[in-house]
Amino acid sequence: MVARQSESVAPGILLVDKPTGLTSHGVVARARRALGTRKIGHAGTLDPMATGLLVLGIGSATRLLTWMVGLDKTYETTIRLGARTTTDDAEGDITSRATPTDVDAITDDRVREEVARLTGPILQRPSAVSAIKVDGKRAYARVREGEAVELPERPVTVHSFEVFGLTRGQDSDGQWIEVTATVECSSGTYIRALARDLGDALGVGGYLTALRRTRVGVFDVMDAAAIDDELAKHVVSPADVAARLFPVVELDAATTVDLGHGKRVALDTPDASPVAAVDPHGRLVGLVTVTNGTARVLTNFPVEDPSS
Numbered sequence: 001m002v003a004r005q006s007e008s009v010a011p012g013i014l015l016v017d018k019p020t021g022l023t024s025h026g027v028v029a030r031a032r033r034a035l036g037t038r039k040i041g042h043a044g045t046l047d048p049m050a051t052g053l054l055v056l057g058i059g060s061a062t063r064l065l066t067w068m069v070g071l072d073k074t075y076e077t078t079i080r081l082g083a084r085t086t087t088d089d090a091e092g093d094i095t096s097r098a099t100p101t102d103v104d105a106i107t108d109d110r111v112r113e114e115v116a117r118l119t120g121p122i123l124q125r126p127s128a129v130s131a132i133k134v135d136g137k138r139a140y141a142r143v144r145e146g147e148a149v150e151l152p153e154r155p156v157t158v159h160s161f162e163v164f165g166l167t168r169g170q171d172s173d174g175q176w177i178e179v180t181a182t183v184e185c186s187s188g189t190y191i192r193a194l195a196r197d198l199g200d201a202l203g204v205g206g207y208l209t210a211l212r213r214t215r216v217g218v219f220d221v222m223d224a225a226a227i228d229d230e231l232a233k234h235v236v237s238p239a240d241v242a243a244r245l246f247p248v249v250e251l252d253a254a255t256t257v258d259l260g261h262g263k264r265v266a267l268d269t270p271d272a273s274p275v276a277a278v279d280p281h282g283r284l285v286g287l288v289t290v291t292n293g294t295a296r297v298l299t300n301f302p303v304e305d306p307s308s
Contacts, residue, residue: 009035011059011301012235015224018046018054027054027227034231043068044187044216049091052076052213053221060301061238067245067274067287067299070187071217072159077183077208079195081106082176084205088127088192098204100175106202108166111179114201118194119161123153127192158194160184178209218244238284238301242276249277249295251285259285259297267295274298 018027024045032040035058043055043065052075057065082103085092128151165180179198183191192208199206214221225234242248249269251259256279258265269275273289283303288295 009037009058009232009235010237011061012057012237013061013064013241014056014058014231014235015219015221016054016056016231017221017224017226018051019227020051021048022227023048024054028056030227031056031058031231035235041065044073044213046213047089047091047192047211049089049208050211050213052211053216053219053224054213055216055219058235061241063299063301064238064241068217072184072186072215073189073213073217074215075183075185075191076210076212076214077181077191077195078210079179079181079198079206080176080209081111081179081199081202081206082174082204083207084196084199085207087207088190088196089208089211092207094173096205097174100170102204103168103175103177106177106204110202111166111177111198112163114198115161115163115179115181117201118197119158121155121157124156124190124193124197125153126151126190127196154188156189157186158183158189159186161194184215237282239276239278239282242278242284242287246274246276246287247272249275249288249290251277251279253280256280256285259288259295260300260302262297262300264297265295266293268293269295 014031016027016031018024024042028040028042032038037058039059039062041057041062043057046052046054055065055068083097084095086095161181161183163179163181167178169176169178183194191211195206195208225231249267255265259277267290269290271290271292274287275290277285277288277295279285284301286300287298289298
């Protein structure tokens with residue numbers, strides 16, 4: 001159990017290195033207790049078996065998460081070839097195993113050829129055990145109730161699928177090949193589905209045995225706090241985060257008030273969207289779209305009383 005570390009915390013973004021065995025919701029719950037606020041959300045779920053970078057928004061900074069969920073991501077992964085599971089990862093039950101002969105017949109070059117075919121713009125069918133909603137209910141909930149769920153394919157982009165190791169082995173569960181790789185991909189790409197599709201392309205099945213998210217956009221897991229750290233010390237201000245994501249324009253006092261009230265204001269800055277508008281004290285007032293020297297509010301970030 002995590003003790004409360006602070007009675008209040010200012011709005012901001014918190015990078016957390018999620019440990020294995022904990023759900024993303026569990027990380028949020030622990031952060032709420034530690035920081036003394038319920039106003040916390042996250043950008044991009046990690047499965048319980050996965051580790052790595054989870055981006056949390058606190059207070060009004062949760063509005064920034066909308067602009068972060070679509071960022072590209074990087075994962076370190078281990079895929080085991082030679083069997084299929086119900087969940088496309090090691091947490092599921094084995095549904096079929098390849099024969100030793102079939103596994104032995106797969107050369108390293110063939111693995112790399114199929115990896116190359118899964119790189120670039122592809123159509124991917126998400127794993128049935130996913131958080132995607134089907135008629136208002138999560139797909140994983142339908143699977144747990146015994147339904148057969150097949151989700152439609154959708155376009156994703158695998159920018160890079162770099163194999164670092166191919167290891168062959170045999171144990172009581174049969175013969176296998178383990179593939180260690182780094183994947184850089186668009187938001188919405190399922191690494192479990194990549195493991196499944198690689199195994200299917202090779203005719204022996206495949207599933208994920210390890211997954212670690214190391215990057216979300218410009219944010220790296222090396223800068224993340226452990227869940228048991230003093231989290232309040234690691235919260236980054238909305239203005240600092242926005243400056244890493246968007247162009248920045250500085251407002252004067254009068255324009256700060258007008259923009260805070262949702263008015264359109266004149267700004268001497270190139271057309272862009274979104275643009276981070278900050279007040280004379282460095283506080284993020286809002287994200288705006290600028291067209292022909294006129295700024296229109298996309299999202300405002302009101303002043304919060306941390307003690308409330």
